[in-house]
Amino acid sequence: MAAAAEAEHHVPVVAPVEADGVFSLLWLIIALPLLGAAVLLLGGRFTDKWGHLLGTAMPVGSFVLSLVSFFTLLGRDDEERQVAQHLYDWIQVGGLDVGMDLLYDPLSALFLLLITGVGSLIHVYSIGYMAHDPRRRRFFGYLNLFVAAMLMLILAENYVGLFLGWEGVGLASYLLIGFWQHKPSAAAAAKKAFVINRVGDMGMALAIFLLFVTFGSTSFTEISVGVQAGTTVGVSGLDTTLNWIGVLLLIGACGKSAQVPLQAWLLDAMEGPTPVSALIHAATMVTAGVYLITRSNFIFENAPHAQTAVVAVATVTLLWGAILGCAKDDIKKGLAGSTMSQIGYMMLGAGLGVAGYAFAIFHLLTHGFFKANMFLGAGSVMHAMDDDVDMRHYGGLQKLLPVTFLTFAMGYLAIIGFPGFSGFWSKDKIIEVALTENLFVGICALLGAGITGFYMTRMMFLTFFTKPRWEKGVHPHESPWVMTVPLIVLAALSVLGGLMLAGNWIVDFLSPVVGHVEHEEPPLPAIVITLIVVAVVGIGVGLAFLLVQKRDVPREAPKDVSFVVKAARADLYGDAINDALVVRPGGHLVTALVATDRTVVDGAFMGGSTTLGGVGQALRRLQTGYVRSYALSVLGGALLLVLILVAVNL
């Protein structure tokens, strides 16, 4: 029975071969940007002159290595396409062996190309974008640190190594969101991202502990073998444990990938410099959750409840993000809402199991191209508009910024799924699989595609068409070549990314990792579904055309709007919900505690308004400084211990 289920799913185990040839240089892919970060951050002012060049050269070096490895991998048979490199024993005692091990397989190969490729382009772009920033060297140091951590996350062969990269990208993201530390909003955004991500990390940490306790290992190889062996003989309780592990991993993924309910930080994270938004908060880091779930396919395929949870979270998020995108006037926040929604699509694909993993990764790659393209385009527009981000102050920019306009348009056509562009192929596939698996989810995904068409068209019109609304002193101008060349490359990729699906290549390429199923027939013929999707998108685009292009756009956002718009502008009350569920009950608890106290202590030093800060303030009053009250607490403690012992023995 279990064996039959196994055969049905075709979840491959991870069975890598030893690294040789060019693959023995895998470690160098991580080491290069890490070295760059070390030189730039420790080198001090000495490196100011050439720091940005070194910082750009390092990811380019990694990209070249990734490319060579990729083509070498293509030359191998399917069975030999998983390569492991053992660097050194990190934690080794008895049979426990957490090695600094790297795993290079088709999944990590594609990610490497995305991270180093798009990363290199964004480094080049940043040379121009950050040209006038006095701390440019430090910026490149942080960016290199991010790239190194992200590569560690992707290449790790066990969950502990993955967690190392996971924390590393979190740290780099924190440093870069708050890079313009003179802005209080940036510091607050960095802190918010940090705190929310801790919740996700707690899920991750627990999942890893549970994996270790269950399987005695954290390596992908051993756990995948252990799951297969366990389900084959039917170990009792294993499926419950796997479901728990899956849910905990999902919590981790929600934090990093800004999925509901841990989504609140992503829009604020746009306080960081625009290249950061493009690289970290659109193309790479935020997709780590999708990677985590795809990488853990051997767990999720045996954890149906966890998979259902993934699909539910993904469906809510893809609509949530899309609705936010409709109401934002800040061009970067609009794009951030869109990112949230698109990651929802990827999560949906990953949650649908073997049928969807490959398409989730496919959409992740195409999204990496077109969203990075549009973010950099937005940066270019901001560059032209004196760092104004309000789309209501733009308008009619297509003549003045021809390159930015054309490249942005390519990204636009890709994201709405204009036939032939990369996003068309990838999104269409996910919707098709969703409709096959569950009609309701499929319809939600379809609806999301329509809304995407609406908000992206709105953004396009507000920025490049409609009447100019900018102020007198602003003189929009095209960006220098160092910024436009990356745009052109990314635009080309946005158009052509769909080629990866030619001859079903990406599905076959990934099948050694994520498995392969016979194609199930969708409820309607594929071509009909495609036509419906295009029609729904067309309706969205048409609505935006009527509402934005055909009317006058006021420079100030109108106040007398419907409830729906108000809610969307307020991030669908995400912060209010956090406040009501977490922050305020904590406050009440504190008030209650304070009422029972006699002494008064001076106020909190840094306004620790968080729940625990408040509880701490109240507890602090217990620290009276009197020996007699301390002695009383010792006595009370002694009583407590006796009582517990007695209670245990009753």
Add this chain to the structure above:
Amino acid sequence: MPEFTKPDLEYFELLPLFIVFGAACVGVLVEAFLPRESRRLPQVLVTLLGLVGALVATVWVAADIVVHDDGAARGVVGAEGSVVVDGPSLYLWGLILVFGILGTGLFAERRLEGGLSAFAGQAAALPGTEAERQASAKGLDHTEVYPLLLFAIGGMLLFPASGDLLTMFVALEVLSLPLYLLCGLARRRRLLSQEAALKYFLLGAFSSGFFLYGAALVYGYAGTVSLAGIDQAVRAGTADHGLLLAGIALLAVGLLFKVGAAPFQAWTPDVYQGAPTAVTAFMSAATKAAAFGAVLRLFYVAFDAERWSWQPMLAVVAVITMLLGGALAIVQTDVKRMLAYSAVAHTGFLLTGVIGAQGAGDLAEGQYSSLEGVLFYLTTYGFASVGAFALVTLVRDAGGEATGFGAWTGLGKRSPVVAGVFAFFLLSMAGIPLTAGFVGKWAVFTSAMSAGFWPVVLVAIASSIIAVYFYIRHIQLMFFTAPEPDGTAAVSEASLLTVGTVAVCLAATVVLGVVPGPVLTLVERAGDFIR
């Protein structure tokens, strides 16, 4: 007339103890016979020689000790059953001696105070009087701190190696009394220091009373004070069970007080803040190691068969300790107090390890036993703690050490190296991967998880996240917050003694995080307690 039997002593195995106590006695003689102004150098030399000698002896003993059960345990029961020199004892001895050497370095530092030590010129002079001013002007110095340090270390060595409850009690007092004194000897802010010492003394005496009463009750139950004998009595389980339970609880009070677990933690912040920072640095690492050694030995050797009674008790204490430590650390505005509450939280994490699975049968293949986990955690935490407190001595203004957060604001701009290293120690305490703290936390949490205490692990992970919050906030304060305009605190130049101590701690923390393998192997080789 009763016949006197000469006790049979294992001179070789007990060599480290003899060296440390011997050096302490030599130190007392130096105090007695050398003139005041020429005592310092001999004292420092005697102390360092004694500690290094004891460390060498420890390594020698460890290499030569008897091995039992195919390496599962090693060691001898010595001194007529009152001292047990086994793997865990030897590991802790090494650890405590290293912390002692680092502490001596901080004690001997004189450059920071302009040629004076961090200790009071004349402890008997009332604060704020003419006598104190004169003592300071004459450059007087209390060199008694070195023999006191040695006596405390001697007690710490004996504490985890005790073979019976009475030796354990004596060791507890031997290590505590010198520490009470040392805490009161600060040169600056003497009232705060003296108040802390008195509080520590009163509460310490109070909790020692609990310990002693507990020992009496357990003696009543088992008819012996030897830990091995108690173990046999508990396994036989014939006597009145209530007596045993009360005894366990009262013994636990005495030990939990020393490790600073809630609700016995109240002294920690006051004492850590009031004591001279060099003493705090030494005490935070070495006392914790010694006291946890004693906790482990008492509960694992004497009360092993009663495991299911005391495990829930320690679980509750661990949960309260972690939450209280974390919550209170958040609202502190003084670096030393923040580190003190962080020490309380770490006590909770260590207790999480103590309740973990111990027997080989409860462990998955290759998992750490709780003993191994706790020993490793003590190592990682100790180095980070000594290093962090050593750095606290460097940030000074006109009034001595500047420990308020205001003085540390924007330190990253003024002294990036000091702030960077401090940040690194904080990150290690927070348990960020690739630092030593991560591996330590990993070890203790997994062993508690294997014992089925997942709710405690849940709380532990939640409180490590709280901890990350206040550590990172301090890093943010140092690097990302603009300093107050009237801030005058700066990093003073220290001599090689402090710099060397920090460097050793930094190196140890880095190595333990990146390649913990050798130390983990050492911890594993230490094996089990012997009875």
